[in-house]
Amino acid sequence: MKKILLGTSALVLLAGAAAAQQVTTKAPFTVTLGGSIRSDFIIVNDNAANASSREARLDYRLHLKAEAKAENGLTYGFDARLRNNQNGSGQANQDVVGADRKFVYMGGSWGKIELGDTLAPDSNFEVQAPSVGIGQADYAFGPSTGNYSYYHFNEGTFDTKVVYYTPVFSGFQAGISYTPEKGSRGRDNARSKFVTGSSNNYNDLIALGAAYTGKFGDVGVKLGGGVEFGDEKDVSSTVKATVGDYTVWHLGAQVSYAGFTFGGHYFDNGESGLAKGDDQIGWQLGLTYSTGPWGVGINYARVDTDYAARGRRDDTDYMVGLGAAYQLAPGLSLQADIVKFEAESQTTGLKAGNTKNDGTLFTFRTRVDF
Template sequence: MKKILLATTALVLAAGAASAQQVTTKAPFTVTLGGSIRSDFIIVSDEAANSASREARLDYRLTLKAEAKAENGLTYGFNARLRNNQNGSGQARQDVVGADTKFVYLSGSWGKIELGDTLAVDSQFEIQAPSVGIGQADYAFGIDTGLFSYYHANEGEFDTKLVYYTPVFAGFQAGISYTPEKGSAGRDNARSKYVTGSGNDYRDLISLGATYTREFGDVALTAGAGVQWGDQKDTSATVKSTLGDYAAWHVGATLGYKGFVFGGHYFNNGETGLAKGDDQIGWQLGLTYETGPIAVGVNYARVETDYAARGRKDDTDIAWGLGAAYQLAPGLSLQGDVIFFDAESATSGLKAGKKNNEGTLFTFRTRVDF
């Protein structure tokens, strides 16, 4: 990343003139700009009836950070990640840039506080199964095949929240976060007491998480765990009898030894995001090896869902993938994945006579990091 020192002294003086109560610091802000650009070409062969067999896409992520340190030792600032629109269609929608991560923070010897749109602590501390490059059979590949995430229910959510992290002590760190409204971010005013049919039927989400890292000679251990739970917005008898409770937890760990990394991840979503009486669990294992500019990996993911409310039991979705990455030059890498999947839970939008979606996904990526 390149650092750009701004003339903050002049800005602070101007702000102080506008408001006599403005708190100032002699230390200037350091503004850091960085990011990545990912150009993908994808080939898919599956049982979806109306899906194209090839796709090309560009995903860019720009990170912006402004940080300062006060004379009393307090570190504070702003952090954001800007991305192009991934969910729209057409060039006009794709040219819209939005920020999924955006928060202010304060930190010191007592820990760190984040205020804004960021991940819950359980997601920050999750230890995923190892992967290289694109990620093989991790949660992200489902975007291309129309399948759901192979991770815990609140993976990748950037709702507005309050977060606290403890300092790191002997390799151990913990945290807690509070999200007033599920699905509410940025300038959204989630004042409605009841939300129906939107998937954001929960409020007052509490998340706990912890991680531990330790090295024993050539062996590196990393472990993490987290849990999140919340309340239903609508507590009427009709909703409570059909909407599943919100509670998800997960654990994961990896072991590294001389270029090899092996590990796994397990989650239990319970009824979260499902109907009352449904249940969902999943797990993943992975092994990677890195030497010089080359890295290779293989992993396997499995999700088992019981749709008791629909009379269907033991739907199993599996995916396993092989991947490689090559560092062609500083900041430039070539990456490739092949993923084999079989989703019993995908029962609609299929070709005639097909009861589940199975297929193969190839992805080739050119990635630039700066």
């Protein structure tokens, strides 16, 4: 991380009237800038029709943070992660930089509050199956092979919310958040009460999460998970009968010893994002070993979707991955993954004669962290 010191005399926490109270500080803000750049070369062999078998891409993430501490002990500031556009097509869209995570915060001995586009506590405390480097089966490789989901429904979503985290007590920490509108972030004004036909059918989301990190002799333990639930925007009888309820919960654990780490993750999406009566669950298992600059890992992920009695067969998507990583120099690493996957959830856009997508994905990455 590169640090830049900027002088300042005050931060207005609550702006409004001219006489608004200010919390002053004699110390300057400390601004930190860091991030990572990931250069990938990808080879795919699957059943997708009219799709290239190789791809090269560049993904960069810049972490910007400004923090100060007031005389009364209050710590406050701004945190953001800038990224190039992952989903846009064409060079012009790929050159657009946006911030997926951006929030203001304040904290002290009583805990921490975050306000803005940030993770819910359950996702922030999640413990996935262990992986190395790119991530093996835990890697979000959708842009390369299809938009398959091997995670809980609200994983990695930065909708605008307010979050409170407790202090850490003997390795334990908990949090709670409130999200007014699912799928709304940044300057978006989500005032529409009914969103017929939209995938963002939920509002007033409450998330609860907790985590534990501890060590017993040479054995390390990590636990984490939580739940998020919300209401349907449209409460008409028609929507109530067709749109699934929103409740997501998940739990994960890892145990480490002598360079080995073993763990897993289980989630239950219920009807979230699905039709009434459907159900979706998923799980992962993984094992890694690290020594010196080397790391190797294997993991497995699986998602089962039950479409109830609607004339559609149930889907099972799975993937198993092997990976390795080598730190060539401080801040520079070489990483590689090979993943075998099978996705029954993809039924269109396939080569003739195929009813599902299965294949193999190879990714080689050069990564710089600074």
